[in-house]
Amino acid sequence: MDTVKLKINNIEVEAPKTATILEAARLVGIEIPTLCYMRNINAIGACRICVVEVKGARSLIAACVYPVSEGMEVFTNTGAVIRARKNTLELILSNHRMDCLTCLRNQNCELQKLASDFGIQEVRFHTDNMHPQIEDSSLHLVRDNSKCILCRRCVAVCKNSQSVAVIGPNDRGFETHISCAFDRNLDETACVSCGQCITVCPTGALTEKDDTEHVWAALADPKKHVVVGVAPSIRVTLGEAFKMHIGSNVQGKMVAALRRIGFDGVFDVDVTADLTIMEEGAEFLKRLESGHDLPLITSCSPGWIRFCEQYYPEFIPNLSTCKSPQQMFGAMMKTYYAKKMNLDPADIFTVGIMPCTAKKFEIRREDQQAVPGLYDIDVALTTRELARMISRTGMYFPHLPDEEFDPAFGISTGAGVIFGASGGVMEAALRTVTELVTGQPLSSLDFMEVRGMEGIKAASFVLNGRTVRAAVASGLSNCRRLLDRIKSGEASYDIVEMMACPGGCINGGGQPIQPAVVRNFVSLRERRAATIYEQDKHMPLRKSHENPLVKRLYDEVMDGKPGSHNAHKWLHTTYRARPKYPTSTNG
Amino acid sequence: MPNTKTVVPFTGTAEQEQRLMDVIARHKGQSGATMPVLQEAQAIYGYLPEEVQIKVAEGLGISLSEVYGIASFYTQFSLNPKGQIEVNVCLGTACYVKGAGEILARIERKLGCKAGAVTPDGKFSVDATRCIGACGLAPVIVVDGDVYGRLVPDDVDAILDKYL
Numbered sequence: 091m092d093t094v095k096l097k098i099n100n101i102e103v104e105a106p107k108t109a110t111i112l113e114a115a116r117l118v119g120i121e122i123p124t125l126c127y128m129r130n131i132n133a134i135g136a137c138r139i140c141v142v143e144v145k146g147a148r149s150l151i152a153a154c155v156y157p158v159s160e161g162m163e164v165f166t167n168t169g170a171v172i173r174a175r176k177n178t179l180e181l182i183l184s185n186h187r188m189d190c191l192t193c194l195r196n197q198n199c200e201l202q203k204l205a206s207d208f209g210i211q212e213v214r215f216h217t218d219n220m221h222p223q224i225e226d227s228s229l230h231l232v233r234d235n236s237k238c239i240l241c242r243r244c245v246a247v248c249k250n251s252q253s254v255a256v257i258g259p260n261d262r263g264f265e266t267h268i269s270c271a272f273d274r275n276l277d278e279t280a281c282v283s284c285g286q287c288i289t290v291c292p293t294g295a296l297t298e299k300d301d302t303e304h305v306w307a308a309l310a311d312p313k314k315h316v317v318v319g320v321a322p323s324i325r326v327t328l329g330e331a332f333k334m335h336i337g338s339n340v341q342g343k344m345v346a347a348l349r350r351i352g353f354d355g356v357f358d359v360d361v362t363a364d365l366t367i368m369e370e371g372a373e374f375l376k377r378l379e380s381g382h383d384l385p386l387i388t389s390c391s392p393g394w395i396r397f398c399e400q401y402y403p404e405f406i407p408n409l410s411t412c413k414s415p416q417q418m419f420g421a422m423m424k425t426y427y428a429k430k431m432n433l434d435p436a437d438i439f440t441v442g443i444m445p446c447t448a449k450k451f452e453i454r455r456e457d458q459q460a461v462p463g464l465y466d467i468d469v470a471l472t473t474r475e476l477a478r479m480i481s482r483t484g485m486y487f488p489h490l491p492d493e494e495f496d497p498a499f500g501i502s503t504g505a506g507v508i509f510g511a512s513g514g515v516m517e518a519a520l521r522t523v524t525e526l527v528t529g530q531p532l533s534s535l536d537f538m539e540v541r542g543m544e545g546i547k548a549a550s551f552v553l554n555g556r557t558v559r560a561a562v563a564s565g566l567s568n569c570r571r572l573l574d575r576i577k578s579g580e581a582s583y584d585i586v587e588m589m590a591c592p593g594g595c596i597n598g599g600g601q602p603i604q605p606a607v608v609r610n611f612v613s614l615r616e617r618r619a620a621t622i623y624e625q626d627k628h629m630p631l632r633k634s635h636e637n638p639l640v641k642r643l644y645d646e647v648m649d650g651k652p653g654s655h656n657a658h659k660w661l662h663t664t665y666r667a668r669p670k671y672p673t674s675t676n677g
Numbered sequence: 678m679p680n681t682k683t684v685v686p687f688t689g690t691a692e693q694e695q696r697l698m699d700v701i702a703r704h705k706g707q708s709g710a711t712m713p714v715l716q717e718a719q720a721i722y723g724y725l726p727e728e729v730q731i732k733v734a735e736g737l738g739i740s741l742s743e744v745y746g747i748a749s750f751y752t753q754f755s756l757n758p759k760g761q762i763e764v765n766v767c768l769g770t771a772c773y774v775k776g777a778g779e780i781l782a783r784i785e786r787k788l789g790c791k792a793g794a795v796t797p798d799g800k801f802s803v804d805a806t807r808c809i810g811a812c813g814l815a816p817v818i819v820v821d822g823d824v825y826g827r828l829v830p831d832d833v834d835a836i837l838d839k840y841l
Binding site for chain 1: 739
């Protein structure tokens, strides 16, 4: 790699030629603060917090976008630099509604951290009284522009990572604000509710809609039997909310915490991930045989589903009709579990703990009621909301004992666990489909071709003499690219896995928020995914079709096999095209 | 929130749409195409309602949000058609310090129409302008081409009543 030599604070640094000053400084342990910058998301040099002095330059330089050069001399902490940063911070704060104590992002706010680091104790500039500017029209998100600092990270992630682009800077100068076209509400646009914007927001301007009160109310209601199901990825991210290492596996502590919160059943959505594989596998083999509606496209990611319905309705026939694992979990609770426990399904209150804000949209979709009149899932909480519930109960999470899921719905496999990472659903499906078709056990269960962090992955496998072409995409801009290739005939596949969020659920819009200072140098996705695959490796069961609980479900209530009448009634759903411009007469 | 930015219903014709499509076809694929397309679209329709901006977005393969960001940034673009009678309020420095802000507020209240918008009957449109070069008369407004100067807010009602 081509490198250059420069000095930062008089320390010699050899950095790649393509590095920015920010990246070069990091190589010698010097942290330059940032606010609008986030690696791979936003690099526009707009906020001026990262300014540094460069010898010979006429003015201060934005370190986040300025490339290094041979012989450059950089100073990151001079009086002029500190003064400029403090001025900038004060100007930002003068236009920021500072209700830190009652803000969801209190103690996890990049602006608050900077104000503290720079010792800002007074703001010399004043604007009119700031009032909340709440926009909460959609089921998953609250925007409060009185806390927006116009960093544009949300705009960038929506446009570049997700190719959705329903938000942008409107108007000009002091009037500039981030919102939808014509200042319409978010629920009047083709937002897919992925929540990626929330996870990159440095302040409390974007937050998930907090639904924890509904869960507390159900827990306090003696008539309700409250059960909780936890998605595969939560166990590798929840610890971050309690300052544990990124990639810690906290499955046991998480179960202990849920039990102590007071849930009547603490269950693993991995079980219904296995169930998804059984149903989807059967569906795939059927389509492969008939040759109709190929490629089969997975349906676990509700952000992806909404994207498909709004932007690529021509692919709706390709979607697997399987409900997502969350919805299958709810369906099994209100049918099988209700019967087994001799409970009225109406008294069962189902909570999903999800890495995802789109799950809040999914639970209120039509055709998601195994028992007519009852939602499969009553409330979907994000990882962040669960962390808040745990904090409120006063538990010290890192010290909790490790406990097991309740056995009634707690036996899972490695195949279910890897649903949390991009490529996991595909790998789980391949393990099961291959064995079911060939009747032979696989020599290796690791389908390395579909693992990894690339946005689009493709591989071919031989199934009973027939080549099966598989593709995996994560991040909606990658999904879009893959669909365009399929549409143009440039590529052809039999089975495709799509995940709305880049890297899959481990990087979902509902996961713990890590500030740019972490994300600029650590790949959250890689760390979290590594833990997922590590857990899979050590599971006694690693194939969905070997899950004894899944076998029992089929034997007891679904005529012994996937695709049966009851399986169809409870575990499958329908889709419909949704308008790209919901309010328009000519869209 | 419903679209409060454009206050009159869209009444575009098939002929206008054809012209717009021709403009888009001419610019499609060029970088920086959005500005000239929006300029020509405004020349065709007189303003840039949502219906037109959606066609531009779809035609150029960019998002509506991006198109609207540009349309709302530049003062040359209007989200509303001009009224039969245009009311321009000078907000140049001289007029501003002489109280043009209060004059504008009074006009907005009287007509029930914000700067940049048009009354629902299409009769009056109100705009805030840069300096019109009549600083000696500050604060100045121009109604349907007629110049009125050295105003106080209480003058507004009588002036506008002449055009009702």
